[in-house]
Amino acid sequence: MELLKLKNVNTWYGAVHALKNVSLHLLPGEIVTLIGANGAGKTTLLNTVSAVTPARDGDIRFAGEPIQQCEPERIVELGISQVPEGRQVFKPLTVEDNLELGAYLRFRRREPRKAIRADLEEMYTLFPRLRERRKQLAGTLSGGEQQMLAIGRALMAKPTVLLLDEPSMGLAPLVVQEIFGVIAALSRDKGVTVLLVEQNAKAALKLANRGYVLETGKVILEGVAAELLENPEVQRAYLGKDKKEIWER
Numbered sequence: 001m002e003l004l005k006l007k008n009v010n011t012w013y014g015a016v017h018a019l020k021n022v023s024l025h026l027l028p029g030e031i032v033t034l035i036g037a038n039g040a041g042k043t044t045l046l047n048t049v050s051a052v053t054p055a056r057d058g059d060i061r062f063a064g065e066p067i068q069q070c071e072p073e074r075i076v077e078l079g080i081s082q083v084p085e086g087r088q089v090f091k092p093l094t095v096e097d098n099l100e101l102g103a104y105l106r107f108r109r110r111e112p113r114k115a116i117r118a119d120l121e122e123m124y125t126l127f128p129r130l131r132e133r134r135k136q137l138a139g140t141l142s143g144g145e146q147q148m149l150a151i152g153r154a155l156m157a158k159p160t161v162l163l164l165d166e167p168s169m170g171l172a173p174l175v176v177q178e179i180f181g182v183i184a185a186l187s188r189d190k191g192v193t194v195l196l197v198e199q200n201a202k203a204a205l206k207l208a209n210r211g212y213v214l215e216t217g218k219v220i221l222e223g224v225a226a227e228l229l230e231n232p233e234v235q236r237a238y239l240g241k242d243k244k245e246i247w248e249r
C-alpha cells in the first residue's frame with residue numbers, strides 16, 4: 001500500500017500554475033527522488049505535501065487518509081517532516097535548543113521527557129559533530145553541520161516520511177557523502193520513507209529506489225532510479241557532458 005500518494009494535484013502561486021496535475025506515490029521505507037531544473041516545481045511539491053503551500057485541487061493521501069485540508073502542524077503530527085532548502089536553523093539558539101524545538105509537538109502532548117531525551121541522544125549518535133557542538137549557537141556552525149542539525153531537528157518529530165529539499169546545496173563532496181550515507185541508513189535501518197529533492201541528479205538517483213522528473217510543474221518521466229540514470233533523455237537534460245562537473249562535485 002502507498003504510504004503517501006498524490007493524484008492530479010494542482011498548486012498555484014497567485015496567477016502562476018506551479019504544479020499541474022501531479023501524481024506520484026511513495027511506498028513504505030523507500031527513497032524517492034525528484035529531479036528537474038530550477039523552477040520545475042520540486043520545492044513547491046514538498047511545500048504542498050507539508051501544507052505550507054496548499055494544493056488548490058487534487059488528492060493527497062497519507063496512509064490512505066486525505067490530508068490536503070490539514071494545517072502544517074497537523075501534517076507534522078501525522079508523521080511528515082520537512083527539511084527546508086537552505087537549512088533554516090534557528091541561528092541565535094544552541095544546537096540542543098534547535099533539536100528540542102523539533103520535538104515541540106511531542107512536548108506539547110506531554111510525551112515522557114525520557115523518551116525525547118533518548119531520541120536526542122540518538123541524534124547525537126547519528127551526527128557526532130552535533131554532540132561536540134551541542135551548546136554552540138547554530139549560527140556559528142559550518143554549512144554541513146547546519147544541514148545535519150536541520151535533519152536532526154526534523155527527525156526529532158519522529159516522522160514516518162522525511163521531505164528533504166536540496167540537502168547537498170553548497171556543501172563539500174565529503175560532507176555530501178556523509179549526509180547521503182545518513183539518508184540511506186534512515187531508510188535501511190529505521191524504515192523512514194524519504195522524498196528527496198536534489199539538484200545533484202546523479203547522486204540522488206544512485207541513492208534512490210525510484211525517481212520522478214519534473215518539468216514546468218509536470219511529471220514527464222518516472223521509474224526505477226537505476227533505469228532513469230541510464231535513460232537517454234535524463235542523461236541529455238540532467239547528466240549531460242556539459243553538466244558533468246556539476247553533478248559529480
